[in-house]
Amino acid sequence: MRVITFNTQGIEQATDRGFFDWMVRQDADVVCLQNLRAKEYQLDDERYHPKGYHAFFFDAFEDGYSGVAIYTRELPKAIMTGLGFELCDFHGRFIQADFDKVSVASMSIPPGLKSPEDQVRKEEYMELFMGHLKKTLRKRRDFIFAGTFHIAHKPVDLSNWYANQSVSGFLPQERKWMEEVLDDMGFVDAFRRANKAERQYSWWPDYNRAWSLNEGARLDYQITTANLRNNVKAARIYRDEQFSQHAPVIIDYNIG
Structure with missing residues (x-):
């Protein structure tokens, strides 16, 4: 199973820049999109519905704000939207597709x-999201939570990390939260399970200088339940084209 996650920063803009043309060439099974900045009724055009994929959306209540989507080759057994609290549901920050062996969620944590x-x-x-993660540990199935966390986990995940220790995205309490999720609770950072290289960033503060110098942060993740730890085969971040200030994160799993 190939899972891609990507923060579009506006699905119309990303589409204009060729995202869906690129996506259909990736042979992905599930594609998780965040920050659509559009509602489902605005996305009827066929360019937002590539052949071979089922598309599901969870809109933000306000126009032009957030929103998530999930594209799947296989028709899911069920789709779940929202997490039952306003900070998520009002802004359209969570949608989950359930398959036979795994559930895949497209989600985002708001920036600060x-x-x-x-x-x-x-x-x-x-x-509040931590509470949801704890609930999933009591369920008899595996999960992949794919999306933008707006947190750089470790110094290796942020350029010039020493000067950014008091900046949102690398605050001590944010990194402690990630440690609790990944260490105490046993969730797996799937990207780092397969890719140990340095300077693996998925977001850059501008399109030109920071991108060209690769001065950014790894803010986009696929976090899995522990049972999938040994099922991660490969992981990479696509940087050859710029669809937004974020880059797609591509992870291959040994899941039938």
């Missing part, structure tokens, strides 16, 4: 860079 108030909301969201 713009203001102290945004950081407070981000940390509230993290606490």
Whole structure:
């Protein structure tokens, strides 16, 4: 199973830049998109519905804000939207497709860079999402949570990390949260399971200088339940084209 996650920063913009043309060449089984900035009714055009894929959307309540989607080759057994709390559901931040052996979610944690108030909301969201992760551990199935976490886990995941220790995305409490998810709770950072290389970033603060110098952060993840630890085959970040300030994260799993 090949799973791709990508923060579009506007699905119309990413489509104009060739994202779907690229996507159909990747032979992906599941593609998780975030930050659509469009509602489902605005995406009827065939260019948003590549042949061979079923498309499912979860809109944000406000126009032009957030929203997630999941594209699947196999028709899922079920689709779940939302997590039951306003910070998620009002902004369209979670959709999950259930298959026979695994559930795959397209999700995002809100950023906290713009203001102290945004950081407070981000940390509230993290606490609530942690509660959902704990619930999944009691279920008899495996999960892949794919999307933008807006946290760089370790220094290797952020350029110039030393100067950014007081910046949202690399704050001590955010990294501690990631450690609890990945160490205490046993979830797996699938990308790092297969790819140990340095300077593997999925977001850059601008299209030109930072991208060309590869000065960025790894903010986009696929987090799996522990049973999938040995099923991760390969992982890479696609940087040959720029569809947004984020790059697609591609991970192959040994899941039938």
